[in-house]
Each structure stands twice: as C-alpha cells, then as structure tokens.
Amino acid sequence: MIFYLWFVLGFFIAFVVVHSGLLIVAAVELKRYAARSSPTALRRALRSPLAPAIAVVCPAYNEEAGIVDSVRALLALDYPKIEVIVVNDGSTDGTLARLTEVFDLRPVRRPTPPYLPHRPVRGVYAPRSRLPLLVIDKENGGKADGLNVGVNFTWCPLACAVDADSILEQDALAKAALPFIEDPERTLATAGMIRIVNGCTIDRGRVVEVHPPRSRWAMFQVVEYLRAFYAIRTGWAAIGALMIVSGAFGLFRCDAVIAAGGWRTDTVGEDFELVVRMHKMWRDARRPYRIVYVPDPVCWTEGPETARGLRSQRARWHRGCIEVLLMHRAMLMNPRYGTVGLIGLPAMLLFEVLGPVIELSGYGVTTAALLAGRLTAAGYLLFLAVAVLYGLLLTLGAIALEDASVSPRATWVDLRRVLLFALGEGLGYRQVLIPWRLLGVWQLIRRTKWQPMERKGFSAPPPVTVPQARQP
C-alpha cells in the first residue's frame, strides 16, 4: 500500500519535473518569438506576392445558430488571398438554408477531385456576389471527412481547419502563415493559440472585449487552455514534438495533408492523429520538416458550459488520445522518431492516458492507508496538498508566461478570478474530470458514437440578406 503511494508521489514529481522543463523551454521560445516578430514583418508578409493563398475549411454539422456569424468573421479576416469553404456535413437543421438565405447562394457545377476519399458530395454552392465563399453540401461523415472535402476542393496551397463555432482574430491567419512564407519547403503545419470565448463581448463575429466567462465550467476551461497552450504546446513545439494541431484552428500545407492521406475518419482524435502520422511519415522518409506553434494567433472557441457538455467533450478527447496512441504504438520509445517517440508520446501516455487512473487510485489508496492506520492524518493531508499544488504550479507558470510575453489585458479583478479558479481546479474540478475522462475508455471499448456539443451561438442576429451583386 505504502509502495503504491510512493509510486503516486513519484508520478506527481515526474509531472512537475517534465512540465517545469516544458515551461522553461516555452519561456525561451516565447522570448525568441517576441524578438523576431514585429508588426512590420507581418504587414510586409501580408502584402508579399509570395503570401500563399489559404482555404479556410469550416466543417459544420447542425450549426444553424452561429454559422452566419462565423462565416462573416472568416470572410473579414485580414489576409490577401483567402477562400472560405463551409462543408455542410449532412446537417439536419437549417444550416444550409441559413447560409443560402444570408449569402444568396446558388448551385455551381464542380467535379469532385480525387485526392482524398470522403462521403459523397450532394451539391456545391457559391454566392452570386464575388465573396470568396464555397459551400459544399455532403452526406454526414464527421468533422474529419468534412476537412478532407475542403482540402480536396480547394485550389489554395494551404488549408486552415477551423471549427464552425470558432472566431479567429483579424490577423490570426497572417501570423499563422508566416512560418510558411519563411520556410515553405519544411513547414508542414502551424498551430495557433485557442482561447475560450464564453463571457467575451462579440460584435458581428468579432471579439471586441475580453472578459472571463460567468459559467464556472467555462472558467475552469480558461485556466486549462492557458496552461495547455502557453506552457505545454509552446514547450513541445520548441523541442520538435508538437503532436496536436487543434481541430479548432490549424494551418496545413494541402500537399502534405494529401500525401499523408488526409484526416482519418475512424478516430475521434483526428487532429492529433494526423499530426502524429505526419511526424511518422516524414521521419520514416528522413525528410526535413517542421510543425510550428505560433503563440499569438488567437482563435476563440466556445467551451461547454454544462456538466453534460464537458463530460462528453472530455470523454471524447480521452478516447481520441488512447486511439491515437494505440494506432501509433510502434513510435513509442522508438529513437527513430526522435523527441516525438522518446519524450512526447511517452509523456502523453503517462500523464494524459494513465494520469487519471494513477491519480484516482492514489486518492483511494491514500484514504485506505489512512483508515488502516498506515498513514497519519498529517501525511494524508500533505498528500492531498501535493495533488493540489502540482497542477497549480504549472498553471501559474503559464499565466506568468502569458503576462511576460503579451501585455496583460485583463484587469486585477479578472486576474483574481483566474487565480481563484486555478486553485479550485486542483480542489475538485480535476477530480471531477477523472471519471468523465475514464468514460472515454468505456466508450472506446463499446465503440459508442459521440454526441456533438450543443452550441449557444455567439449572438442571434435577425436574418440579414447580403445585397445582391452582379453575376460573375
């Protein structure tokens, strides 16, 4: 019993050591990024004839509530060559009708290109105006299938995968595209920062004021996202082991996606899987490549505000993580795959997949040891204190990194709220998530189909029709 407690304590210490290392690497990387990025370089890149065209691919399934706002915001992004592709993934609500009404769509004839396999396309629509928008209506096949359709149909060399409920900051695409302009040969994908939009003031598909969410569930996610993006992903990218380019916002080279075979539809962790597969393929072929994390292109996404929504999301993420690790188990501890195989995937296995089991069993065994008289009450409380503090350390490190790298915008009240929730995360929230994450294992065994989150949408504007323009 005591031996197991030592093991759990060792797990906590290993977590702190690995993630403190990532924090330090992330701090160095953020400093380097701040030194080389400037508004001037960005503007120059935006006007450069070498700026590659980007297809913003937005798969939408039953997104009637927010799709119009999202598309408007995407069309208004600050980037010279852009095409917005909305893939209506067999929605059963009025997603397509709403798009048709607002953007005055008409059917166009487009043959289906053969590059990536996907579910049959039912129709392709374009606006009568000159808006760079294409709406593809297809049979339901999931988000991965929708992204494959987008990459298949676009003429652009880069494809940006975004969720229909996401809002990109004005210059997010330009910043994410910079690594492709600087090193077009080696750059396969860039990932950007994702933040929780709940609580922010949205005006016509743009975030105009940043506030912490009122919902407690969403507030905990603000803390989680800060840690995940500022500390963990920046750190992994700095050592060449970035394995997740979030499905909510990621920029990919289309030829690389096609060469890799596109997003897999038989896993719920398709974004994670594609990036791991790219690492594998490029390392197997011994071709130089890079998958870059750019810390300041911000994508705002709606986090679940109910326990039910959050449970479904975390179960899906956990299931996806296990699926990907099983699919690519040959890479684990394999020196052929460098930092990905030797550090990234083992850390994912230990901290993400086994972590909840170890932590949950740790609480059980500690309580049993206390009841059996093998552990003193002081020892029990100290053990719980370690469980609370190890996560808090990383979260505070991430907040410090954020404040040091970008000028803090939040007020003192907001900061106090973030710090309180960072503390509260270890005092209940993380423990609540453990069984929800383990639900993902059960769903994996049962092969349960996951239910998409219900969206509130950012606003509910009255239907507005875009003025009709002349036929192209």
Added chain:
Amino acid sequence: MSAILADTVAGLALTVVLLAALIVAIRARAIRRRRRTDPLRSSAERLVADFLVDQAALPTEAGPDERAALLVTSLEALADLRGSERARLGPPGLAALLRVARSDRPQVAELAEAAAQS
C-alpha cells in the same frame, strides 16, 4: 514518508508563492508602463501623420518614452506606405523619420547615410 511529503509540499508551495508574486509584479509593471505610454501614442501618431502629409518637422528632442512611441508609430506608418506615397516621401524622408524615432540605432544612421548618398 510524511517528512518527504512535507518537503515536497513546502517546495511546491514556495514555488507557487514565488510565481504568484511574479505574476503580480509583471502585471503591475505592465499597467504602469501602459499608463505612461498610452497618452503619448496619439501625439506620436499626429506628429508622424503631419510629417508624412507635408514634411512637418519632427521633434528633435524627445525623452525615451516619446521616442519609443514615435518608433512604433513610424514603423507602422512605414509599413503602410505604398506606391506614390512612398515615392513622394523618398529614402531621405524615411531615414529622417526613423532617425528621430530612435536616433541611437546604428542601422538607422547607415540608412540615413545611404539615403543622403542616393
């Protein structure tokens, strides 16, 4: 085991307190800096705009905060200048703009020299 746990908790708690103090210090510094530089920004923008429109004189004596605000505004303006506007201002004008913004940068002196020769 309790002793090791106590040491671990003490170490973690100390790091947490230090990080919290660091966050507060960074934030306080950023707020102070913003309060100092924000009012300078609009006057810098006006000066640069006047200079670009009719080559009005830029201030030669400026404190570090004013110069920092001028530098940021000038760089943004330079990046925005295109075509005939850029040609009208010419290299000497661009160099002058940069030199006033941050006259102690050697690269700016070189640019000014090159502009004078051209």
